Amino acid sequence: MTHTVTLIPGDGIGPAITAEVVRILEAAGAPVEWERHEAGLAAVEQGHDLLPQETLDSIERNRYCLKGPLTTPIGAGFRSINVALRKHFDLYANVRPAETMVPGGRYDDIDIVIVRENTEGLYAGIEHYIGMRQDPRAVAESVMLITRYGSDRICRYAFEYAVEHGRKKVTLVHKANILKCTQGLFLEVGREVAKNYADVIEFEDRIVDATAMQLVLDPYQFDVIVTENMFGDILSDLTAGLVGGLGFAPGVNIGKDITIYEAVHGSAPDIAGRGIANPSALLLGACLMLDQMGQRETAGRIRTALKSVVRDGQVVTSDLGGTASTTAFADAIIEAFDAQA
Ligand code: NAI
Numbered sequence: 001m002t003h004t005v006t007l008i009p010g011d012g013i014g015p016a017i018t019a020e021v022v023r024i025l026e027a028a029g030a031p032v033e034w035e036r037h038e039a040g041l042a043a044v045e046q047g048h049d050l051l052p053q054e055t056l057d058s059i060e061r062n063r064y065c066l067k068g069p070l071t072t073p074i075g076a077g078f079r080s081i082n083v084a085l086r087k088h089f090d091l092y093a094n095v096r097p098a099e100t101m102v103p104g105g106r107y108d109d110i111d112i113v114i115v116r117e118n119t120e121g122l123y124a125g126i127e128h129y130i131g132m133r134q135d136p137r138a139v140a141e142s143v144m145l146i147t148r149y150g151s152d153r154i155c156r157y158a159f160e161y162a163v164e165h166g167r168k169k170v171t172l173v174h175k176a177n178i179l180k181c182t183q184g185l186f187l188e189v190g191r192e193v194a195k196n197y198a199d200v201i202e203f204e205d206r207i208v209d210a211t212a213m214q215l216v217l218d219p220y221q222f223d224v225i226v227t228e229n230m231f232g233d234i235l236s237d238l239t240a241g242l243v244g245g246l247g248f249a250p251g252v253n254i255g256k257d258i259t260i261y262e263a264v265h266g267s268a269p270d271i272a273g274r275g276i277a278n279p280s281a282l283l284l285g286a287c288l289m290l291d292q293m294g295q296r297e298t299a300g301r302i303r304t305a306l307k308s309v310v311r312d313g314q315v316v317t318s319d320l321g322g323t324a325s326t327t328a329f330a331d332a333i334i335e336a337f338d339a340q341a
Contacts, residue, residue: 003293006058007034007060011041011276011296012267013277016069020279021286027334028305030290030298034203040070040081040267050081054087055182061276064293065260066286069267080125087119091253091260093157094118094232097288098239101248101280112215113167113224114238115158116232118253120150121182123229146182153187157254158226159197165227169202173211173227173235185229240264247278249319250285259292261285275325278317280306283333296331305336 007022009015025032037055044050059065073083085091095117100109115312124145132138155172162170172190178180187205194203206214208231214221215238227235240249249264263281271277282308290299309315315332316322324332 002031004033005047005289006040006055006062006065007036007040008055008065008067008070009036010039010049010267011071011268012069012272013067014070014267015042015328016272016275017263017277017279017282018066020326021066021283024279024283024302024330024333025286025290026335028298028302029275030286030295031293032290035107039085041073045071051084051088057259059089059260060074063258064289065258066289067260067262068281069263069265071152071267071269079083083123084122084124085260088105089253089255089258089260090119091255091258092119093154093254094236095161095252096232096236096239096249097287098182098236098243098249100243101307102244102306105242105244107219108241110219110239110243111124112222113161113165113218113231114225114236114239115154115161115224116236117150117154117226117231117288120147121231122143123228123233144179144182146185147200148185148189151186151228151284152193153224155193159193159201159314162201162224163197167201167224169196169204169223171211171222171225172205172221173202173225173231174205175208183228190226202213204265208235211235215239215242236264245319247280248284249281250288252285259289261289264300273284275327276318277326278319279326279330280310299338302333302336305333307334308339309333 004264008300009018035058037058039051039055043052046143070081089133096114098112122144127142129137130139158170174183174187174188220243240246246265251264264284265281287299287302309332315328317324317329
């Protein structure tokens with residue numbers, strides 16, 4: 001069965017890396033048809049809105065979207081186009097797997113998945129200044145929004161993910177010892193949800209600061225981590241760092257029916273147009289999409305080819321210590337399919 005996927009090439013390095021990812025998926029025989037739509041700066045430059053209705057309709061229709069990084073122009077009217085997209089489709093779960101690609105770093109064989117709540121917490125953006133005397137910005141105040149509903153659905157998602165992917169343990173990360181109401185509610189709900197899975201999935205909870213240290217000292221203790229928005233943002237960069245940085249960090253934003261796959265990195269304006277961007281993170285995002293479509297074998301072939309090229313180290317982009325162009329790197333991945341055949 002062929003799946004139609006909304007493809008947003010994005011801004012900066014986005015069009016170059018999405019073009020190579022599309023080429024690699026085609027060479028791998030992935031049963032995907034693309035429906036290209038713009039968003040972000042690219043849409044504005046063509047006289048459209050930042051998030052054109054056509055693009056939103058296409059995502060709504062196809063339910064799968066592969067998205068290049070988007071630049072939010074300054075003065076756009078909202079904080080981030082990515083946040084706006086998450087809000088529009090209520091993409092409440094952000095899943096970021098961290099898996100070792102290149103052995104020989106600090107740790108080998110890391111395989112940790114962070115499930116981050118994507119809509120609440122401090123990142124809900126409920127904040128304001130309070131003026132005092134002559135200073136209109138004497139105080140800044142922000143609200144950490146945690147709801148029972150939001151905590152329940154993200155924790156359920158994490159456990160369901162663990163069951164579906166054959167994982168053993170879920171660690172809920174919080175700061176309930178200090179933030180007794182907000183983080184306390186998240187923990188309380190998580191413990192309730194965990195009871196439903198007690199026979200199949202081990203459960204533990206940990207304080208966020210201790211988790212950060214333990215992730216660096218002994219990451220093998222962790223399997224699936226579920227946490228609120230800001231802690232998830234920070235810890236998922238930490239786990240990306242454990243496996244070689246943002247160059248290998250894919251992410252998925254998940255709603256009730258809609259999933260948007262992406263690279264965690266941004267549009268890299270400093271190297272845009274130079275043909276040297278690393279397409280790996282977006283390619284790994286596309287592999288997650290293929291997994292979800294039931295195309296695990298094709299996704300596996302792509303991951304194996306990517307790993308072999310990266311481990312070989314001869315034809316890799318400059319961020320990985322090589323001199324290859326984006327296109328040459330993609331060519332090498334495609335050639336590595338032949339070696340598997
Ligand atoms: P960035 O991730 O774009 O770049 C940080 C550094 O990493 C830069 O030196 C860049 O050259 C390098 N880099 C990133 N991706 C790379 C790749 N694939 N290959 C080689 N090098 C790579 O972060 P920055 O500079 O903070 O943000 C730039 C723009 O991207 C901003 O407008 C920001 O809003 C947007 N952004 C978009 C995201 C998304 O669409 N998911 C996520 C993060 C930022």
